[in-house]
Amino acid sequence: MALFKRKTKKEKTLEQDQLQEQQQNDLNADDQDGLVKTTLSFHPDWELTSQEKYVYQFKHRQLPLLKPNQIAINGIKLINFDEGFVVVAILRNTLPKAIRFEAVDLLLLDENGQAIAKKQFELDGMDELPSMTSRPWRFLFSSEDKLVDKIPEEGWKIAFELKKSAAVHxxxxxxxxxxxxxxxxxxxxxxxxxxxxxxxxxxxxxxxxxxxxxxxxxxxxxxxxxxxxxxxxxxxxxxxxxxxxxxxxxxxxxxxxxxxxxxxxxxxxxxxxxxxxxxxxxxxxxxxxxxxxxxxx
The missing domain is CATH 2.60.40 (Immunoglobulin-like)
Incomplete structure (x- = not known):
């Protein structure tokens, strides 16, 4: 399944210019307001072409900088197929140490912030996410995970579902x-x-x-x-x-x-x-x- 369509030569040139501009903006912003940037880390088992790596790098550069000691997730693409859909997202870690995800509860939200899908994912196969890095990952949702009939391909975002801590008896x-x-x-x-x-x-x-x-x-x-x-x-x-x-x-x-x-x-x-x-x-x-x-x- 192709996750990203091939770019024309004109589109590639434009993206390269945008990437260079974003890199410079990141360098300028890195010391402002205590924000930090991460480096992109691919899982060693992922086999990617140079073009695919470039696309991920471009998408990563477009993400907003984070504060220190944050765990974040940003969606970059949604592909509907059959009765389900795949969300391509980037997990980000600005903690001072590597982290290992065991299971995460994810919500897909529409442009109004309303939940339109939810699912728990086991991430044992992702291995450790090193400090100050970001890693792309693919999340497969089935039809049973949908909270609405139709999932839009634009105007959505993915987020961790924050569980309420158990109230004191x-x-x-x-x-x-x-x-x-x-x-x-x-x-x-x-x-x-x-x-x-x-x-x-x-x-x-x-x-x-x-x-x-x-x-x-x-x-x-x-x-x-x-x-x-x-x-x-x-x-x-x-x-x-x-x-x-x-x-x-x-x-x-x-x-x-x-x-x-x-x-x-x-x-x-x-x-x-x-x-x-x-x-x-x-x-x-x-x-x-x-x-x-x-x-x-």
């Missing part, structure tokens, strides 16, 4: 709790939430905080409901079982809740009171206990 308090607990109690809960092991993506679990017998023979169990998903969850009914240190069931029952929500990536404390008639063991060993919803059969 936080405490979520109902307003009634905010009004009832002291600042020190709230701080204690916040430290507890921060110290707990991380949840798996999408995991929701229940952790017992406190269990106390009431004067009327009931059992009050305070539970931390932990939501590890990226979405808020609504809970209307919660069936719970409480076991003591001996593994005996102390009590079990179901609770109806109204407009009870646990926000995404938060933990919410709540107290469930089991009435006397649901308490099955009168003198449980609460030195160690656990609470959990019954498993569905």
């Amino acid at each position: 936080q405490l979520d308090l109902e307003e009634s709790w905010e009004n009832q607990i002291s600042p020190s109690q709230k701080e204690h809960l916040e430290k507890m939430v921060a110290s707990l092991p991380a949840l798996s993506p999408g995991e929701v679990n229940f952790m017992g905080i406190e269990a106390k017998h009431g004067s009327e023979g009931n059992l009050a169990v305070t539970v931390l409901i932990r939501n590890g998903s990226e979405k808020n969850i609504q809970l209307e009914q919660i069936p719970l079982i409480v076991e003591d240190a001996a593994g005996d069931i102390i009590c079990q029952g179901g609770f109806k809740l109204e407009k009870f929500e646990v926000k995404a990536n938060t933990s919410k404390p709540w107290t469930f009171i089991f009435p006397k008639e649901l308490v099955q063991k009168q003198q449980p060993d609460l030195s160690k206990w656990k609470v959990y919803p019954p498993q569905k059969k």
Whole structure:
């Protein structure tokens, strides 16, 4: 597949003049505003003609200079074929050391900055990209990677997809709790939430905080409901079982809740009171206990 069409003699002369002018501009700009230029580095396995190398050098010279300590990608050509397309791009490194890409998530953006295709690429075969160098590479997108029906051959750009860092898991308090607990109690809960092991993506679990017998023979169990998903969850009914240190069931029952929500990536404390008639063991060993919803059969 030809990536670049052959130039006429007039076009080659014009590009050579432009290349010389760009080289001079680069030399003049290199010391301005702390910008730096890179040298072009071809992968040793690439077999290129002199003309192809010249085209890449010309395209490389047209790219804007970078700041130190940057990793950048610039698209230089897009070729539609069959149901997919190939993007020819140049990866650039102005870090003080070589880097090795393992996998990168790339977005193709239209002229308005809207994503029109996305894909993750394994770049094990690219080897190291030395410091202060740029390397051309070809990225093959399939029809499944398209986010729109038609990919334009002009007015696009390619970019790294920046993943949002995982948000810190936080405490979520109902307003009634905010009004009832002291600042020190709230701080204690916040430290507890921060110290707990991380949840798996999408995991929701229940952790017992406190269990106390009431004067009327009931059992009050305070539970931390932990939501590890990226979405808020609504809970209307919660069936719970409480076991003591001996593994005996102390009590079990179901609770109806109204407009009870646990926000995404938060933990919410709540107290469930089991009435006397649901308490099955009168003198449980609460030195160690656990609470959990019954498993569905």
